Amino acid sequence: MASFEPSQFKLTKQVNRPEILLGLVLAPESGRVFCVGSDGQVTSFNLAAEKPEPTILATHESYATGVAWTGEFVVSGGYDRKLIWTRLADGKQVRSFEAHQRWIRQVVASPDRKTIASVGDDMVCRLWNAGDGKLLRELRGHEPVTPHHFPSMLYACCFSSDGKLLATADRVGCVMVWEVASGKRLKTLDASGLYTWDPNQRRHSIGGVRSVAFTPDGSRLLAGGSGKIGNIDHLDAPARIEIFDWQQGERTHEIAADAKFKGLVEKIVFSPRDGWFVAAGGGNGGFFLFGDAASGKLLYQDAAPTHVHAAAISASGDEIFAAGHNRVAVWRLGSKAAPAAPKTA
């Protein structure tokens, strides 16, 4: 089985778009991605095709920000507070309803594709039956107001690879780990290093935890965003990842990108076979950071041609799909070089 080397990757295809793409999910083995964006549309692209053409599946009334794939449906969420179930077999919207009282920030499917999780600025994570759309559970605990009296935001959520755990993360850096079966909160973690409150110069805040991911064995949790920002007019600090031994409640590593890779880590995904993770994001430009969660080291850093808001990695681990400001694109990873054969005389 081949292994793929982070430093050996190159852009192989990109599709320019007029909108800002904010969410992406990959239908495994198909090369098809479903994107959502600032035009409110849920769009399908077959990136395996020579010239990928967009197919519009559904439209939200404001920015669409989250999208999940269940095999049968694509479930999308947006700032119109709605979740929309679109059946892939016939393209019909089988249900659409207001799922949160404020903006929906992210929508993800459990690994077995039976449960959908959505998070919104009403500071609630809701779990839904992926098939019939029924509400299964509400996870509450994130504060609706920041310590400085402004509305907070619940940005991110993720399942563990076995589907038993769920993590949620908010504006001020509060990360919670939940037991999916019971809805019990297992741990609360402090990732406030990803949130900047400016008490003197500008008197507002920026940042927050924009991405979370469990390591494949579920023992560690990664939280992504930006480091402390001096001038909060801009996303003007290196991207940052904090790694937690969540059961101990301890931060084990803090990873800062090189100074030239500024902005927010918007998505963290693990290679299905090689153990490393890729963190994608951006500010005024984009970046990919490849790292090792066990050692807390960055393996490779590179620029992306746009601020990346969402990314996925193929099941075989050889391709990265990313969506961002005005484009969706594919990168292919190169194989690790085989050991050189001994020279013979």
Place this chain on the structure above:
Amino acid sequence: MTTPASDERHERHETRLGRRGFLAGTAATAAALAADMTGLNVLKEQALAAELKRQEKRVILFWLAGGASQFETFDPKPGRPTGGPFRAIPTAVPGIHISELMPKMAQRIGHTAIVRSLNTRIADHGGGAELMQLGRRDEPSIRFPDLGAVVARELGRIDSEVPDYVSFYSSTEGRGSATRQAGFLGSRYAPMFLTAGTSPEYLQPLKTMSAVDHRERADLQAALGRQFARGRELPAVSSHSQAYARVRGLMASERLFDIEQESQAMRDRYGPTLFGQQTLTARRLIDAGVPFVKVGRAWWDSHGENFETHLELVSELDHVMSTLIDDLKSRGLLEQTLIVTLSEFGRTPQINQSLGRDHFASAWSATLTGCGVQGGSVYGKTDENGQTVVDGQIGAAPLFATIYQALGIDYEKEYQVGARPIPLTDPGTEPIDTILA
């Protein structure tokens, strides 16, 4: 335990006491007249000016420093590529929609006139701030007074011991662009500039001196001053006496800056943020006779994360501004108080890679609320993407003429500065009549 109703009665009683205390005439009137750098003009128009001052009109300027976005406030473009993610919501006035970030103001828009057609051309902070606080740019040979100084000059009572012009600016960013100049009107009309909290520093009498000692020293100074001034009718002597009188007045006005004098219920209404607290202080000040208070709220310069920034700052503005409107209305002060929201410019229709908006002076908005304004009105129009003004384009000067007209100040009046007559607004400037009551 007091009830809210008894709290309110208590506050009104306090207010009346405050007014009587601070608007009482003083012996410093003649000194103040002599110290005015446009004194000849004062004497010529004294009767008209006195009538204007009797009307006790006031201004609270919300200076949204850094540049608030018109899209996320008063000129939303939902569904357009430039519009951003926020919805437009209907207001209490049919046909007028504003950003969903302002639900409280939507219910009170009947008191507010929206100007959606500012094209002020200057998109740098320094230049824009100067333009939008003076109504024009300084000339090499002359420095113009800012809006607060003009209002202090025209509406302040010459014999008042309260400050004429108070300016709050607590954030450090943009403070250098927070124009605070009396220009040719002279330092008499410069603001009391507060950079921390809600109260001026160094206003309290020395703890080592009793109130009796303090008063006796002041009486002695006044007696010696009168004796010295006898037969010496010089501006410098008058100004010196006036300075002492005003310092005593300012020290006595310490209580006006103390929001602890308000009930907890009232403080809760304005909210816990510094902007809310300063706005409550501003209401106390104008209630006591201060004609102009600027509350600088910085910093709105959202080159990155425009929508998150505006979610924070517009939510705060919506709450504080609507609370102020309700409070002034319940006190019978809204009809004589003009609330202005103004920035140095607006923000770009284009959304950059950081999901920010940049500086934009070609098509943006301001609002006037209360005194002299046709509430529930909109002037001007931008195109469907908010990129250009398509109807009613104006610059800073007509907006300032409108503000002056709403306050009853003759926007065509001239000040005589040395040998040169200086008009309050450039010749040919007209106010926006359709938004005036």
